[in-house]
Amino acid sequence: MSDRLSLDTLNALDEAGFVAALDGIFEHAPWVAAAASGERPFASVTALHEALMAPIWAASRETQVAFVSAHPDLAGKAARAGDMAPASVAEQAGLGLDRLSDAEYARFETLNAAYRSRFGFPFVVCVRRLTRDAVLDVFERRLGHDPEAELAAALTEIGHITRLRLVERVEGPGMPAVAGRLSTHVLDTHKGGPAQHVRIELFEVGASGRARLAEALTNADGRTDAPLLSGAPLRVGSYELVFHIGEYFRTRALALPDQPFLGQVPVRFGIDDPEGHYHVPLVVTPWSYATYRGS
Amino acid sequence: MSDRLSLDTLNALDEAGFVAALDGIFEHAPWVAAAASGERPFASVTALHEALMAPIWAASRETQVAFVSAHPDLAGKAARAGDMAPASVAEQAGLGLDRLSDAEYARFETLNAAYRSRFGFPFVVCVRRLTRDAVLDVFERRLGHDPEAELAAALTEIGHITRLRLVERVEGPGMPAVAGRLSTHVLDTHKGGPAQHVRIELFEVGASGRARLAEALTNADGRTDAPLLSGAPLRVGSYELVFHIGEYFRTRALALPDQPFLGQVPVRFGIDDPEGHYHVPLVVTPWSYATYRGS
Amino acid sequence: MSDRLSLDTLNALDEAGFVAALDGIFEHAPWVAAAASGERPFASVTALHEALMAPIWAASRETQVAFVSAHPDLAGKAARAGDMAPASVAEQAGLGLDRLSDAEYARFETLNAAYRSRFGFPFVVCVRRLTRDAVLDVFERRLGHDPEAELAAALTEIGHITRLRLVERVEGPGMPAVAGRLSTHVLDTHKGGPAQHVRIELFEVGASGRARLAEALTNADGRTDAPLLSGAPLRVGSYELVFHIGEYFRTRALALPDQPFLGQVPVRFGIDDPEGHYHVPLVVTPWSYATYRGS
Amino acid sequence: MSDRLSLDTLNALDEAGFVAALDGIFEHAPWVAAAASGERPFASVTALHEALMAPIWAASRETQVAFVSAHPDLAGKAARAGDMAPASVAEQAGLGLDRLSDAEYARFETLNAAYRSRFGFPFVVCVRRLTRDAVLDVFERRLGHDPEAELAAALTEIGHITRLRLVERVEGPGMPAVAGRLSTHVLDTHKGGPAQHVRIELFEVGASGRARLAEALTNADGRTDAPLLSGAPLRVGSYELVFHIGEYFRTRALALPDQPFLGQVPVRFGIDDPEGHYHVPLVVTPWSYATYRGS
Structure with a gap:
């Protein structure tokens, strides 16, 4: 699409411009782009995404939990209240999670509460890679994880979410494979x-x-x-x-x-x-x- | 089943007894059994059934039409009014044709009327060999027949109906194959x-x-x-x-x-x-x- | 076959008669039948065969090796010289092992020698359960066994050989399944x-x-x-x-x-x-x- | 291949040049190219081939038979004697028809004689489209044809033969599909x-x-x-x-x-x-x- 930024342009911006250009891809976490900025120039969009994820994977557990915790609950109060990052709004709406019946909403509330109580952070999943039924299957399966595996699972999902957001924002050589x-x-x-x-x-x-x-x-x-x-x-x-x-x-x-x-x-x-x-x-x-x- | 008549018994009855023993298998047509009576003894139940059908196939068109016409409409007024031979009642009930919605009843009425108007006799089909959906498919397909083919189709169906009734009434060697x-x-x-x-x-x-x-x-x-x-x-x-x-x-x-x-x-x-x-x-x-x- | 002994008869013989009746099934080993004799009566031919194998499996390694060693080489000198138990003669002939070309004979001689030198007893296999090509495949595969596994393999084969011989000698309830x-x-x-x-x-x-x-x-x-x-x-x-x-x-x-x-x-x-x-x-x-x- | 003539070149030649350029494709029949020459220019090599076949299909039966008769017997005396058009030599050699055993040669001789006696012209087949076994199958099947069908079959085969020769001689747009x-x-x-x-x-x-x-x-x-x-x-x-x-x-x-x-x-x-x-x-x-x- 013509309104995407070219990788060349992104490579040439100053750090503040680079961080601003990627705003919203990683929710409430400008430090991610700032940390990756110094690794430029990137030869491919895939390399850019890997460089953005690297500081997250390298962070302390405390930082990782805080980072995950900045994400909204799935189909939760924020979604109902319209109090969610624009990208999340669109992604959840794509699955109809903004139009749940009261019973469905209640089921998500129960799962969200159980998950937060078990892991201490909200359930994050890349909804664009799942059907609505699969979201619930995955939710229940992940509730059975041990905490370390689950934190890794959440970060992996954030990788999927941000990769999809990135390919809509940036174009250039070496685009990540996001399509089946x-x-x-x-x-x-x-x-x-x-x-x-x-x-x-x-x-x-x-x-x-x-x-x-x-x-x-x-x-x-x-x-x-x-x-x-x-x-x-x-x-x-x-x-x-x-x-x-x-x-x-x-x-x-x-x-x-x-x-x-x-x-x-x-x-x-x-x-x-x-x-x-x-x-x-x-x-x-x-x-x-x-x-x-x-x- | 122990309450079935044996073929030997049937072979030994006098004509009136033979006709009475088969009463109701061929609806309103004691002449059928009477005509077959003289062919006894039968070596098999299959041969008995074929001998019963033979006078029908050999009859004049007028007699055949009268014979077919003695059958009730499928899912028609007689069924609603309880005014139908007991065997027909049970057979139609097995397919739920006695519990039709008003819309379904209306559809059968329309088909029955079209059929009678085209062929001059009621639609006869062996409902025990069809699902309810198939009854309607067959009904519509047969409406497209030419009259001679359709009269033969009606008699063939009566053959199926009576064969099934016969195997419930008579037991003996050479039972017709009626089961799939x-x-x-x-x-x-x-x-x-x-x-x-x-x-x-x-x-x-x-x-x-x-x-x-x-x-x-x-x-x-x-x-x-x-x-x-x-x-x-x-x-x-x-x-x-x-x-x-x-x-x-x-x-x-x-x-x-x-x-x-x-x-x-x-x-x-x-x-x-x-x-x-x-x-x-x-x-x-x-x-x-x-x-x-x-x- | 009418000339087989019935299990009942076998159960009723004295020990010497029992041993004589089974002569030749276990080659050069009347002690096997003698040991099983006291377990009579047998309810099935399968049980009889298991009882005959039991003293072999229970014997010392030395006795087992001696027992296996009483068998002739496969397609070996004894076969060529006609110096072999009658049952073995027929079984090996069934596979054409008595009509080998000189090259084939030489190959068996080489394998037999390698096997004896590695394990200290002759290669025994139930030839009636193998094609000729499969005999050679099995021979080479078993040369790679360790000695304990191979002794067990040889005894298992003797079980197959004697089971087949037994069902030709004895008839009665519970015949072992020997046919495919x-x-x-x-x-x-x-x-x-x-x-x-x-x-x-x-x-x-x-x-x-x-x-x-x-x-x-x-x-x-x-x-x-x-x-x-x-x-x-x-x-x-x-x-x-x-x-x-x-x-x-x-x-x-x-x-x-x-x-x-x-x-x-x-x-x-x-x-x-x-x-x-x-x-x-x-x-x-x-x-x-x-x-x-x-x- | 660079040594093929371009269709453009062929289109531009005078008639004598055109006939010479295609010499040997249609055996002993320069009249074929002469007849097609006036149809130039051809837009495709496929159209060129069709134009070359057209005068053959349009010819009298007598001319057609004479044309077919100018072809050598398959694997016949001419092949043995080296007395055959160069293209035919290579084609028949590709199937090993120049290296037949005496028995095979005799079989072809018998078939060739039967065919000539039945149809009055030699058996022609595009050997590059058949295995050796299939040549014999086709030969025997075609012996059963009636004369008109067989003359058409022979001309169709000459179409296949000349199409293959043409694509080796000429290059240009619209090459005929000759490969599987x-x-x-x-x-x-x-x-x-x-x-x-x-x-x-x-x-x-x-x-x-x-x-x-x-x-x-x-x-x-x-x-x-x-x-x-x-x-x-x-x-x-x-x-x-x-x-x-x-x-x-x-x-x-x-x-x-x-x-x-x-x-x-x-x-x-x-x-x-x-x-x-x-x-x-x-x-x-x-x-x-x-x-x-x-x-």
Whole structure:
């Protein structure tokens, strides 16, 4: 995007300008940018981000806890009150955490309280890498951590949060990999070639239902023209692809039963690696199919 | 069942007794049994049923239409009014056709009227061989038939209805095959053997949701101790098996992601042959699976 | 077989008769049967065999070594000279070890010498559970054992040898499982059912070529009428099934290329468990296939 | 190649120069180039080839037969005597047709005589698009043609032959597609990712044995760095890929039997489309595999 700062510009600023340019990426912690300023020039945006994280990882436990504690509760009072850093507001809103029902809000309040009481700092997680259901799963899993592992987990999450913020603020060589990709491919092994014009729907699957994220048709190579998901982290969570195979085979005019063996083929799968490439193909006949995590 | 009549007994009755013994199987048509009576003795229950159908198939079109017309509308006024042969009552109730919402009732009324107006006789279908959604699919498909094909379709359905009634009334050698079977098998090709203790759920899938029909655990051979469905016709319709593979692989203590690639594996399939054997196995690893109509 | 002794008879003999009845099963070791005699009556042939092995496992190392040393070299001078117990003669002949070329004989001589020099007793293996190639593989693998593991391996093999001899001498309840089974199944997922009339060949694959062991046609259920191998231990080794799928699909009169994608489908696999059940199905279309170790 | 003529140059020559430049592509038929000369300029090499074939397809049957008759017998006396157009010499030599045993030579002589006697012209086939075994298959299949279909088949083959000669003589925009491609991909669904460092061998399979064409290792994406075959027509015929999966899984240090279920996995397949893309992947665990014609 044209309104991002170039890495060259950033490398050339004086320390105050550098700190100001990165304001808000690390919440309430201008000392982070100040500490990294002297390491300039950076050859890549990846190197810049690593240099920003370095003073945090090197800090005393007390400083680390204070740093984490400057973050707002997830879906907490600050979120309700509008009293949160602008970046956090947008990130939490992206997951609908600003529109929780009272019951959901109460569940977060309980988890937040349990977490603070156990660890002494607020729960921090990079919500842009998780579905809403996964946020709760991760929350509960991390409540079982021992305190040292959990402090490291919180700092790692801050690494993820700030990396995403940084790539929206700065452009230049060596951008960090922050985007994942989901793709598919439909092979018709009844005819021995790619299956064209198969309608595919992608859903996010949550405890309270599923939400459609994308719809596409396969092309002459049995693929979709664009990946089903790309350009951003894949949210850790549960998904379902639905391949409308019955419609497809009807167009091939085969002699199939009125009630075909395969109509809509759902493939439910989990994503665990937000920056990964998930290729989930379907190898299909009117009477069989196979799928796998491909590459 | 011990209260069924034996074929030998039936063979030995006088004609009036034979006709009385089969009363209600062919609705309002004692002439059917009377016509078959002289063909006795029958060597098998299958032969008995074929002999009962023979005079119907041999009758004039006028007689056939009158015969079909003696059947009640499906889910129609007679059903609401309780004015229907007892066998029909039970069969329609088995599909919940006696508990339709007003909207559903109205839809059946519309279809019944269109059908009668097109063909001159009521829509007859063997509801014990269909799910509720399939009844509507078949109804609409048959509305597109030409009249001769449709009369034959109606008589064929009466064959199915009466065959099922007959096997509940008479026992003896050569019982007609009226039951289908659904079975499964889970192979774990990660370890190279059957997958034991996999929880499996079976659902009927309808336009308005899915209803659970069965739940089972796989045994040491990766099969369920009993078929998932058996002992009756499989209702033509859409089904879903859900294999709880995530739970299973967790018990194998493999190094898998917190958000596993495969958790619940749904396999949605159609049944078109009520007396058929559907074997729907799952060949699975934590990263792949295949299924097919087996045998 | 009618000329086997019944377990009841064996249970009723006096000790001398019992020892005489089992003569030759444990080579040059009447003390084994004598030691087990007092444990009678045995409820099963399996229990009898375990009771015969028990004094061997309980003996001192010196006695065990002497016991093993009473066995002839594999394919050694005794075999060439005809100076071997009759049971050993037949067993080694079954693998063609009595018809070795001079080069093969020399290789066995070298291995036998190396083995004796390392362990102080001859190499013993149950040749009826191995292909000829597997004998050499096992020989070389066992040369790498440490002495205690190897003595146990030799006794375990004597257990296998004598179990097979025992089931040919004695019949009664609780026969030990000494037979494996190889079966197959061909599913045509192009048409959605079993593939009938598929010709299948089974080969043993060795370093010097492959030898055909069996040929069969699939029946209406896509299976062979009898297992491809059964009734004896499966020889550990390498095998190949060849499914003549091109011929099969030609009979289905599909529109396939002159040079079909699939003609003969070879499936090469290893057998490691002589008493196991190996089910090796083929799920096939003209353009794809899958196979796996099933159950 | 730099020594090819450019299409521009060819378009600019006078007719005599144009005919001379294409000499030998159409055997003993300068009239072909002369007839096409007036159609210049050609926008693509594909259009040039089509324009050269057009007068042949438009000619009288008598001219067509004379044109075909100017070609030498396949592997015939002319080949033995060195009395053949240079292009034909090289093409037939590429298949070893100049090094036939006496028995093979006799078989070709018999086929050539039968063919000439039936059709009145020599058998012409584009040998660069066939394996040696496939040449004989095609020869026998075409002997069954009716005369009109066979004359068209001969002209179609001359189209293939001359297209290949043309792309070696002329370069320019719109080159005809004369090359096929064979690729593979190995997915390890035991670990859920590409299988790296799998050794793969490719063989041509003939009646008298198999000949190794290529060997490759899979890279980090489970693919070979270059296609297994490319840059030329794929010869119609039978092939075998051998995937050394046993070696691969040994490097993963899994707990597998001494005699693994899968060691060398052969995948035998036919190629029917010389200019096609054959993608033949392997989806594999230590206990299962699947393959299919992919894309």
